[in-house]
Amino acid sequence: MISKILVANRGEIAVRVMRTAAEMGIATVAVYSEADAGARHVHEADEAVCIGPAEPTASYLAIDKIVQAARATGADAIHPGYGFLAENPGFAARIAQEGLTFIGPPAAAMRDLGHKTTARQIAARAGVPVIPGMTLSGVDPAELRDAADAVGYPVMIKASSGGGGKGMRLVQDADELVDAARLASSEAASAFGDGSIYVEKAIPRPRHIEVQVFGDQHGNHVHLFERECSIQRRHQKIVEESPSTALNDDLRRRMGDAAIAVAREAGYVNAGTVEFLFDASGQFYFLEVNTRLQVEHPVTEMVVGVDLVRLQIEVAMGRPLPFRQSELSQRGHAMECRIYAEDPENDFMPSPGKVLLVRAPDGPFVRFDSGILSGQEVPVHYDPILAKLVVWAESRPAAIQRMIRALRQGVILGVKTPVEFLIDVLSSKAFAEGDTHTDMLARHFAQWKPSADGDEVAAIAAAAAQIALPKTRVSSGTGEARGIPSPWETLGRFDLVR
Amino acid sequence: MHTKVRIGGEEKSALLHGWGERPAEGGDADVVIEAEVLSAERMRLRIGQRMVNVHVVRTPEGTWVWHDGRARLVPDEDTGATRRIRQDRGPVVVTPPMPSTVVRVMVEVGQHVEANAPLVVVSAMKMETTLRAPHAGIVSAIHTQPGAAVRPGEVLVDVTPAL
Numbered sequence: 001m002i003s004k005i006l007v008a009n010r011g012e013i014a015v016r017v018m019r020t021a022a023e024m025g026i027a028t029v030a031v032y033s034e035a036d037a038g039a040r041h042v043h044e045a046d047e048a049v050c051i052g053p054a055e056p057t058a059s060y061l062a063i064d065k066i067v068q069a070a071r072a073t074g075a076d077a078i079h080p081g082y083g084f085l086a087e088n089p090g091f092a093a094r095i096a097q098e099g100l101t102f103i104g105p106p107a108a109a110m111r112d113l114g115h116k117t118t119a120r121q122i123a124a125r126a127g128v129p130v131i132p133g134m135t136l137s138g139v140d141p142a143e144l145r146d147a148a149d150a151v152g153y154p155v156m157i158k159a160s161s162g163g164g165g166k167g168m169r170l171v172q173d174a175d176e177l178v179d180a181a182r183l184a185s186s187e188a189a190s191a192f193g194d195g196s197i198y199v200e201k202a203i204p205r206p207r208h209i210e211v212q213v214f215g216d217q218h219g220n221h222v223h224l225f226e227r228e229c230s231i232q233r234r235h236q237k238i239v240e241e242s243p244s245t246a247l248n249d250d251l252r253r254r255m256g257d258a259a260i261a262v263a264r265e266a267g268y269v270n271a272g273t274v275e276f277l278f279d280a281s282g283q284f285y286f287l288e289v290n291t292r293l294q295v296e297h298p299v300t301e302m303v304v305g306v307d308l309v310r311l312q313i314e315v316a317m318g319r320p321l322p323f324r325q326s327e328l329s330q331r332g333h334a335m336e337c338r339i340y341a342e343d344p345e346n347d348f349m350p351s352p353g354k355v356l357l358v359r360a361p362d363g364p365f366v367r368f369d370s371g372i373l374s375g376q377e378v379p380v381h382y383d384p385i386l387a388k389l390v391v392w393a394e395s396r397p398a399a400i401q402r403m404i405r406a407l408r409q410g411v412i413l414g415v416k417t418p419v420e421f422l423i424d425v426l427s428s429k430a431f432a433e434g435d436t437h438t439d440m441l442a443r444h445f446a447q448w449k450p451s452a453d454g455d456e457v458a459a460i461a462a463a464a465a466q467i468a469l470p471k472t473r474v475s476s477g478t479g480e481a482r483g484i485p486s487p488w489e490t491l492g493r494f495d496l497v498r
Numbered sequence: 499m500h501t502k503v504r505i506g507g508e509e510k511s512a513l514l515h516g517w518g519e520r521p522a523e524g525g526d527a528d529v530v531i532e533a534e535v536l537s538a539e540r541m542r543l544r545i546g547q548r549m550v551n552v553h554v555v556r557t558p559e560g561t562w563v564w565h566d567g568r569a570r571l572v573p574d575e576d577t578g579a580t581r582r583i584r585q586d587r588g589p590v591v592v593t594p595p596m597p598s599t600v601v602r603v604m605v606e607v608g609q610h611v612e613a614n615a616p617l618v619v620v621s622a623m624k625m626e627t628t629l630r631a632p633h634a635g636i637v638s639a640i641h642t643q644p645g646a647a648v649r650p651g652e653v654l655v656d657v658t659p660a661l
Contacts, residue, residue: 055599341623350623352597356555356562357539380597380622380647408567411553416569423567450568456505457552458570460545462561463503464514464533465554466574468541 002026002077002101002317006070007041008091009081010060011371012387013295014041017079020309029073031066033059035379040371047073054381060084063091067098077101077316079309083383086292087114103316105215105291109266113289116160117198119266123286126261131277131285133200135160139185141178147199148177154202157181159188159195166191168235170202203285205437207278208232209244210290211259212300214311215269216321223256224304225330227273227296230436231425233348238418238441239425240296241335242303245396245434246278255284256325262289271297271312295338295388298367302334302392333399334392337407337426341384343416345450352380356414358387361406365392368410378415386412396434400426420450503529517542592629592655593648598622600646605655609637617655620648635659 005021006029007014018028018041030045035054042048049069052059059065061084070078078095080086086104089111095102104110113119117135124130134147148155148171157180159167167188169180181197189195212224228244229237247255259274266289273294275287297308315321342348354377360368370387378384389406393399407423425431430444503512510528517534532544543550553564560573598620605617613633620627639656642648 350596350625352622356557357553357564359553380599382623384623404567411564413553413555413562413564413569420568450570452506454565454568454570457545457550457565458563458568458572459503459505460512460529460531461541461543461550461552461554461563461565462570462572462574463501463512464531464541464543465556465561465563467499467501467514468533468535469538469554469556 002313004029004073004075005077005079005103005313006031006066006073006075007045007079007081008060008066009079009084009086010036010039010041010382012369012385013081013293013371015044015371016369017081017309018044020307020313021079024310024313026313029069029075031060031069033379033381035377035381038376040373040376043373049073054379056084056381060382063088063094067094067100070098070100075100077103077313079103079312080292082292082295087290089114101316103270103312104293105268105270105272109268110291113266113268113272113291114161116158116162116288119289120286122266123262126258126265128258128262128286129284131200131203131287133198135198136196139178139181139195139197144177144181144199145174148174151199151201154204156200156202157184157197158200159184159192160198161194161196162188162192167197203277203279205280205439206230207244207246207437208237208275208287209246209255209278209284210273210275210294211255212297212308213259213263213268213272213274214308214315214321215263215272216315217269217318218320220321221260221263221268222321222323222325222328223259224300224306224308224328226252226255227299228436229296230438231431231440232438233441235438237296238338239335239422239436240299241333241396241399241436242299243330243333245436246282251282251284258284258286262286270315271308295385296336298369298388298390299334299336302365302367302390303330303332304328305331332392332394333396334390335399335403336388336390337403337422338385339387339389339412339417339419339422341378341386341415342418344418344421344448345416348418350380350384351416352378352384353415354378355386355412357411358413359411361389361410363402363406363409366402366406367391368406372412386415386417397432400432420454421445421448424448500527517544592617592631592657593650593652594620594622594629594654595627595650596622597647597649598627600642600644600648600654601626602644603640603642603655605637605640607637607640610660611635611637611657617657618642629654631657633657633659 004027007017021028028045030042030048031051032042033054051065085091089107092102092107120130154172157169167184169184171180185195185197207230209226211226215221227240227242229240231239271293273290276284277287278284341351343351355372357374367390372386391402393402407419499514501512503510512529513527514531534542539553555562560571563570601621602619611631615631616628618629635657638658642654
């Protein structure tokens with residue numbers, strides 16, 4: 001029985017996990033850094049503990065402080081969210097040692113699947129096709145050349161202990177190989193503390209399709225179908241959807257079975273995602289397993305009709321999965337857009353600052369998972385995800401229309417976001433046709449600019465606002481808010497007669 | 499009420515009225531606008547024949563406007579606010595492009611540097627940016643240290659141009 005969950009995370013995912021806990025009558029504990037004292041996840045928790053300064057290593061990654069916070073509040077379970085300590089086997093093991101329940105997989109499975117070469121071995125044992133590749137013992141040029149020749153150019157060099165595009169390099173021919181390998185290795189060493197790399201055949205124009213899996217503590221496994229994640233920018237996903245336009249029922253069943261086979265072979269428990277690359281001939285290959293709940297999990301929730309966090313908590317409590325594979329199906333079409341504090345006009349550089357105004361879009365089957373409130377500062381120390389906008393509709397075209405409408409009607413002011421860019425991507429012919437490959441944005445949107453019409457309307461609106469609305473005295477920087485004038489001071493027509 | 503609007507770099511004249519108070523003749527203004535304030539952040543505008551609903555927030559840096567998925571920060575005309583550091587005065591300033599944390603200071607006071615030499619590495623949102631010497635000279639002062647939180651406009655390193 002779990003009675004109090006400490007969420008070892010922040011932002012939108014902490015808010016999302018705490019919502020389900022509250023629905024289940026489970027008390028919630030938030031942890032926060034000094035930079036997050038005014039954050040939404042802190043206010044929505046039953047209890048909150050400050051665990052240190054803004055720098056992640058001193059707060060959200062500080063295992064001792066998190067354990068201390070759990071002890072101090074009497075929490076009996078920890079949910080790690082995504083990022084931070086979610087895929088840290090040392091953390092999972094420590095939580096277990098402390099007699100607390102870790103809402104996630106066992107540390108051993110996390111460790112095995114977290115190391116890319118071990119994960120590939122597990123997949124191979126499970127009978128799942130693996131991208132042809134070779135592990136390496138170092139960055140010896142001769143070994144590198146032999147491996148790349150054996151695999152065949154073009155090759156991808158990847159970090160054994162990493163993900164998220166770090167330590168990854170595409171190599172077209174032997175000339176680039178050694179330098180690329182050295183760079184990849186040092187990037188991996190600084191990002192993950194481990195510089196070991198491996199060589200894999202590069203799949204041309206791949207689609208990135210992942211399968212949600214779930215295991216319970218009684219040896220049962222199911223899959224909850226796929227998510228199409230090919231719309232990416234520099235290996236970061238920005239639009240996800242389900243079902244994938246690339247799959248028919250046969251492929252879907254085979255990928256689902258493959259994902260379950262990997263989960264079973266690894267002794268996996270709780271929520272996980274098996275990622276595949278899909279080539280132009282319809283062949284799929286195991287890529288990696290994410291041993292956590294993912295950012296884009298709401299897409300699965302909307303299309304299957306399930307609360308994955310609730311399922312995580314129930315499995316962690318020892319309950320068996322409440323359904324068999326045959327009882328699960330996809331219905332309609334769901335889509336998610338990630339909204340980051342980034343400036344699409346400035347190469348998607350982070351756009352920190354204060355969120356002056358946020359209004360969630362609404363309407364039927366519109367879901368806005370956000371970690372922000374109006375007036376909140378977006379700290380510079382963390383991943384700049386502000387919110388996820390998720391929609392469901394009866395068909396893909398209807399889902400696209402709903403997403404565009406919701407993107408237009410939601411409001412985020414004070415920091416730059418890629419909303420306008422997302423609207424243009426979703427409105428494009430390539431997207432409508434389901435031409436979702438990982439190079440889609442690079443091919444069709446490399447020269448994107450915000451619209452001139454948008455500039456014109458804004459200039460006119462600003463001129464009108466300067467006359468009609470008093471200044472709020474809220475600075476976009478770290479100035480204190482002196483108060484937004486109340487609607488009673490500004491409603492109605494302004495008086496032109498002086 | 500007459501006012502000015504800067505569109506596409508050009509200044510245009512605008513005639514602004516309360517809702518439903520459009521005059522019989524538009525006069526010779528480039529743009530005719532009817533406006534109604536609906537709340538502290540919402541306005542309804544008619545620009546010519548076009549109906550526009552916007553959210554706005556005014557700040558010292560200018561007015562943020564949201565319309566139909568498009569966000570813009572429009573500098574106030576009368577303040578002529580710009581956010582660029584004027585670089586036509588010496589000593590040359592070295593400043594971060596966005597609020598960041600200083601990771602490393604690569605130079606010492608008195609050190610000669612070439613143009614483009616790395617001076618300070620700052621980090622924001624897991625991205626590291628190197629601030630470089632705009633031209634050759636001598637590091638005359640360092641105003642920061644690793645761990646400091648810095649903002650655009652703050653001078654981190656002074657480089658006196660070499661004669």
